[in-house]
Amino acid sequence: MLFLFLLSMFLLACENDNDDKNDVEKNTGGELIFVDPSVSLQPIDGFGASDAWRVQFVGANWPLEKRNAMADLLFSQKLKEDGSPEGIGLSLWRFNIGAGSAEQGLASDIGNSWRRSECFLNEDGTYDWTKQAGQQWFLRAAEERGVESFLGFVNSPPVHYTKNGKAYSPGGTNINLEFGRIPDYAELLATVCQHFEQEGLAFDYLSPVNEPQWNWDSPGQEGSPATNGDIASILRELSPKLEEKNVQSQIVVPEAGELQFLYGDFGNAGREDQLHAFFNSSSSNYVGDLSNVKKVALGHSYFTTADVNTLVDVRKTLGNELNSNGGTAGFWQSEFCILENAPDIGDGWGRDLGMGTALYVAKVIHFDLALANAQSWSWWTALSQGDYKDGLIYLDNGINENGEPLDPGAESLKNDGYYRESKLLWALGNYSRFIRPGMVRVKSGFSIPKSETFQASNVMFSAYKDPVENRLVLVFVNYSDSDKKMTIGSIGETFNISGDQFDSYTTSAEKSLEKGEMPAESIIIEKRSVVTLVGKME
Structure with missing residues (x-):
C-alpha cells in the first residue's frame, strides 16, 4: 500500500512538473x-543590412525587372492586396566604401572576385564617381523606396594609402596606413560623404573602421586592424574635415568584432574595452566631445550565440555596462550572420531558406534588443550567391536535387540568374517592417x-x-x-x-x-x- 501511495505521489509530481514546462x-x-x-x-534607430559584396554585380548587370523585385523585397513599405507587406521595409542600408582591390584584380591577392571592391579614389588622386555602380543603383533604389538612413562603412583604407599597397594587412595590430596618411584618409572619407550628400544620397552615418580586433593579414577579403589609438586619431582628423565641407554625416565606431570587446579585455591589448575607451571622458582616446561623433558603440554579435548561456550572459553584461557608463553611449548591433556551429542549425555552411536559421536569428535579435538594449540591428549581407548562411536573398544558376546551388562562383551569375527569398528575410521583417525609427x-x-x-x-x-x-x-x-x-x-x-x-x-x-x-x-x-x-x- 505504501508503495502504491509513493508511486501515486511520484506520478503527481511528474505531472505537475510537466504542467510547469507546458503550461x-x-x-x-x-x-x-x-x-x-x-x-x-x-529608442529605436532602425534595422538594416549591407550591400557587400554581391550587390556590385547584381545592381550593375542583372535585368532591371529582377533588380527592382529584389529592391522591393528589401526596402518596400507597400502592402499587397491582402494587406501583407510587399517587402521587409529596411530602415538602414550599409554601403561598403571599397578599397580598390577590384581594380587590382588577381594582383590584389584576393582570389575570390566576389569579395573585391572598387575604390572611388584613383591612383593620381582624382575621383571616379562612376565606380561602385551596382552599389549606387541599390542605394538609389533604397532612397526611392523610403529607407530612412544610409551608413557608409569601410573595411580597409584605399590601396593607394596602405603600407603594402593591398586591401589586407601586412601584419601587426595597427591600421594599414602608410605613416602620415591619416589626414589623407580623413579627406577621402569626407569627400565621399560630400559627394553623396550632393547627389541626394547622403550618408547619415560614416564608419571608418570595421572589426579592428582582427589582424586581417590574409587575403580572404578587404580588411584592416586598428588600435583604439588609431581610431581616435582618425576621428580627430575626420571630424573637422566633415565640418569644413559642411557634411552632415555622423561618425560611428568601432564595429567591434565581438560584443565582449566593447566592455572587456579579451586578449587584444589596445583594441578592447571600447565603450569606455571612446566614450568615457577620462580616457586618452575619448572622442565623445567631437560634435559629429554619434554616441553609440557599434558591435557585432558574432561568436556569442551558439551556446544559450553565452548568448544571454554576454548581452546582460553589455546592457549592464551601458547603464554603468552613465548612459553616455547607446549600442548598435551592426553586423551578424552565422559563423558558429550551433546545436540547432549547424554551422554557417549550407544555405538555409527555411525556418531553422530564421528562428535562430530572430532569437538573437530578441536578446540583442531585450538584454543588450540595442537601438539598431543589422544583418550582414543582403544578397548572397554562396552556399552559406549569410544572405537574406540568395542567388544561383539553379539548384540540384538536394536544393544546393549549382556552381555558386560562376562568372555568369554576375550578370543574371535566379533569386530566392529566405524565411530569414521575412523573419527580420517581423522586426524591421513594423518597428520604425523613432x-x-x-x-x-x-x-x-x-x-x-x-x-x-x-x-x-x-x-x-x-x-x-x-x-x-x-x-x-x-x-x-x-x-x-x-x-x-x-x-x-x-x-x-x-x-x-x-x-x-x-x-x-x-x-x-x-x-x-x-x-x-x-x-x-x-x-x-x-x-x-x-x-x-x-
Missing part, C-alpha cells in the same frame, strides 16, 4: 504576460518570470510603441514545436487596444509576413513562427 497547453488561459507602454526603454521599446515580460534560457527554447517577446501614432507593436518568437496561447493581463489597466483586436503578421514554414487578425484577449502564436502584432492604443 500553455495545460492552462486554457494561456501564458500571462504584461506590457507597460508608460515605461520607455531604449519608436521606443517599452517594458514587458512574463507575469510569472521565466529564465532567459527557458524562453530561448520556448517563447520570447518584446514590445514597442510609436509615440506619434500611439501604436503598440509586439514581436513574438515561438521556438517550440507547439502553438502557444498568451494573455496580456495588463490590458485594461495600463492600456487598451482599439477594437480589442491586433493586426497580425506571421512568418512560418507556410507564411511570409502573412496578414491576419488576432483578438487582444486571446493571442495564439503558431509553433515555429515569428509573429508581429500591431494595435492602436486608446
Whole structure:
C-alpha cells in the first residue's frame, strides 16, 4: 500500500512538473504576460543590412525587372492586396566604401572576385564617381523606396594609402596606413560623404573602421586592424574635415568584432574595452566631445550565440555596462550572420531558406534588443550567391536535387540568374517592417518570470510603441514545436487596444509576413513562427 501511495505521489509530481514546462497547453488561459507602454526603454534607430559584396554585380548587370523585385523585397513599405507587406521595409542600408582591390584584380591577392571592391579614389588622386555602380543603383533604389538612413562603412583604407599597397594587412595590430596618411584618409572619407550628400544620397552615418580586433593579414577579403589609438586619431582628423565641407554625416565606431570587446579585455591589448575607451571622458582616446561623433558603440554579435548561456550572459553584461557608463553611449548591433556551429542549425555552411536559421536569428535579435538594449540591428549581407548562411536573398544558376546551388562562383551569375527569398528575410521583417525609427521599446515580460534560457527554447517577446501614432507593436518568437496561447493581463489597466483586436503578421514554414487578425484577449502564436502584432492604443 505504501508503495502504491509513493508511486501515486511520484506520478503527481511528474505531472505537475510537466504542467510547469507546458503550461500553455495545460492552462486554457494561456501564458500571462504584461506590457507597460508608460515605461520607455531604449529608442529605436532602425534595422538594416549591407550591400557587400554581391550587390556590385547584381545592381550593375542583372535585368532591371529582377533588380527592382529584389529592391522591393528589401526596402518596400507597400502592402499587397491582402494587406501583407510587399517587402521587409529596411530602415538602414550599409554601403561598403571599397578599397580598390577590384581594380587590382588577381594582383590584389584576393582570389575570390566576389569579395573585391572598387575604390572611388584613383591612383593620381582624382575621383571616379562612376565606380561602385551596382552599389549606387541599390542605394538609389533604397532612397526611392523610403529607407530612412544610409551608413557608409569601410573595411580597409584605399590601396593607394596602405603600407603594402593591398586591401589586407601586412601584419601587426595597427591600421594599414602608410605613416602620415591619416589626414589623407580623413579627406577621402569626407569627400565621399560630400559627394553623396550632393547627389541626394547622403550618408547619415560614416564608419571608418570595421572589426579592428582582427589582424586581417590574409587575403580572404578587404580588411584592416586598428588600435583604439588609431581610431581616435582618425576621428580627430575626420571630424573637422566633415565640418569644413559642411557634411552632415555622423561618425560611428568601432564595429567591434565581438560584443565582449566593447566592455572587456579579451586578449587584444589596445583594441578592447571600447565603450569606455571612446566614450568615457577620462580616457586618452575619448572622442565623445567631437560634435559629429554619434554616441553609440557599434558591435557585432558574432561568436556569442551558439551556446544559450553565452548568448544571454554576454548581452546582460553589455546592457549592464551601458547603464554603468552613465548612459553616455547607446549600442548598435551592426553586423551578424552565422559563423558558429550551433546545436540547432549547424554551422554557417549550407544555405538555409527555411525556418531553422530564421528562428535562430530572430532569437538573437530578441536578446540583442531585450538584454543588450540595442537601438539598431543589422544583418550582414543582403544578397548572397554562396552556399552559406549569410544572405537574406540568395542567388544561383539553379539548384540540384538536394536544393544546393549549382556552381555558386560562376562568372555568369554576375550578370543574371535566379533569386530566392529566405524565411530569414521575412523573419527580420517581423522586426524591421513594423518597428520604425523613432519608436521606443517599452517594458514587458512574463507575469510569472521565466529564465532567459527557458524562453530561448520556448517563447520570447518584446514590445514597442510609436509615440506619434500611439501604436503598440509586439514581436513574438515561438521556438517550440507547439502553438502557444498568451494573455496580456495588463490590458485594461495600463492600456487598451482599439477594437480589442491586433493586426497580425506571421512568418512560418507556410507564411511570409502573412496578414491576419488576432483578438487582444486571446493571442495564439503558431509553433515555429515569428509573429508581429500591431494595435492602436486608446
